[in-house]
Amino acid sequence: MIPPIARRFVAGEVPATAVAHVDDLNERNVAAILNLLGEHYDDPADAAADADEYVSLVGDIADAGLDACISVKPSQLGLDLGDDVFEEHLDRIVAAGQEHGVFVWIDMEDHTTTNVTLDAFERHARSTDGDVGVCVQANLERTPSDLDRLAELPGKIRLVKGAYDEPSTIAHTSKEGINDAYRACIRQAFETFDDGVAIASHDPEMIALAEECHTEYGTPYEVQMLMGVREAAQRELAESRPVYQYVPYGDRWFSYFYRRIRERKGNALFALRAVLTS
Numbered sequence: 184m185i186p187p188i189a190r191r192f193v194a195g196e197v198p199a200t201a202v203a204h205v206d207d208l209n210e211r212n213v214a215a216i217l218n219l220l221g222e223h224y225d226d227p228a229d230a231a232a233d234a235d236e237y238v239s240l241v242g243d244i245a246d247a248g249l250d251a252c253i254s255v256k257p258s259q260l261g262l263d264l265g266d267d268v269f270e271e272h273l274d275r276i277v278a279a280g281q282e283h284g285v286f287v288w289i290d291m292e293d294h295t296t297t298n299v300t301l302d303a304f305e306r307h308a309r310s311t312d313g314d315v316g317v318c319v320q321a322n323l324e325r326t327p328s329d330l331d332r333l334a335e336l337p338g339k340i341r342l343v344k345g346a347y348d349e350p351s352t353i354a355h356t357s358k359e360g361i362n363d364a365y366r367a368c369i370r371q372a373f374e375t376f377d378d379g380v381a382i383a384s385h386d387p388e389m390i391a392l393a394e395e396c397h398t399e400y401g402t403p404y405e406v407q408m409l410m411g412v413r414e415a416a417q418r419e420l421a422e423s424r425p426v427y428q429y430v431p432y433g434d435r436w437f438s439y440f441y442r443r444i445r446e447r448k449g450n451a452l453f454a455l456r457a458v459l460t461s
């Protein structure tokens with residue numbers, strides 16, 4: 184069972200608790216992106232088991248009539264074991280998404296995986312005519328040219344600042360440099376994309392910039408934030424635009440929870456308060 188300290192950020196260990204959380208969210212006009220926690224598998228059975236669970240999850244989402252999609256990590260689908268393992272599992276998941284009308288996002292991991300992830304996205308974006316999305320990271324110097332390539336494809340992109348520590352030879356590494364790059368990517372995406380842009384950030388300044396660009400270019404957009412972070416803002420923003428909450432669940436919750444605690448003192452305080460009041 185997930186201890187109270189982690190419940191703010193993780194929606195339980197099994198699909199049923201995650202689905203119940205999404206039901207509540209939908210009541211508040213917030214949609215969900217479900218993510219089964221897991222990454223960097225070196226046992227093919229783990230990758231296959233998570234792919235199986237995603238296939239069954241998209242059925243659950245459709246059966247429950249939820250406003251929800253899913254997001255998968257390449258290394259969770261076996262990328263460390265081989266590109267073919269990742270691609271085979273992703274094919275199955277996207278096929279299930281097509282069968283049940285559930286959108287499939289692909290998370291982006293560190294820079295060594297960018298090419299294979301974008302190639303897989305391109306293949307599915309074309310074959311599903313846009314029922315998939317991919318994350319792109321503003322901290323990578325290559326991203327403006329990746330955006331040029333992606334603008335030619337159907338499907339959505341999720342713009343993030345980037346969560347991985349990348350070498351300074353290929354990435355912006357200062358906070359200011361990353362924020363400047365993110366602003367530039369937002370402008371480029373709104374100017375050149377038709378199918379929609381997801382702004383996955385908790386940063387009020389970046390969300391305001393997205394709204395400005397939406398007014399200027401008319402490009403549809405959604406805001407995405409993590410479960411447990413700025414939830415009041417999520418509900419407020421959802422009154423005037425689509426908002427998706429990224430909802431992680433599963434029994435491999437510890438390292439995800441630890442990352443949330445390390446990245447911000449405020450998250451640690453919230454977690455501590457949850458323990459003291461439980």
Ligand code: FDA
Binds near residue numbers: 291292384386
């Ligand atoms: P950042 O941490 O830069 O903070 C900027 C401002 O936001 C703060 O000054 C504050 O105002 C506000 N803020 C941030 N955190 C807050 C908090 N806890 N409470 C209150 N205010 C807060 N990365 C990746 O590499 N690959 C991926 O696939 C994804 N996917 C993804 C999906 C979703 C839905 C989200 C929200 C994020 C990701 N990311 C990601 C992570 C992303 O790259 C980035 O590391 C984090 O979102 C942190 O950057 P922010 O822009 O949110 O704010």
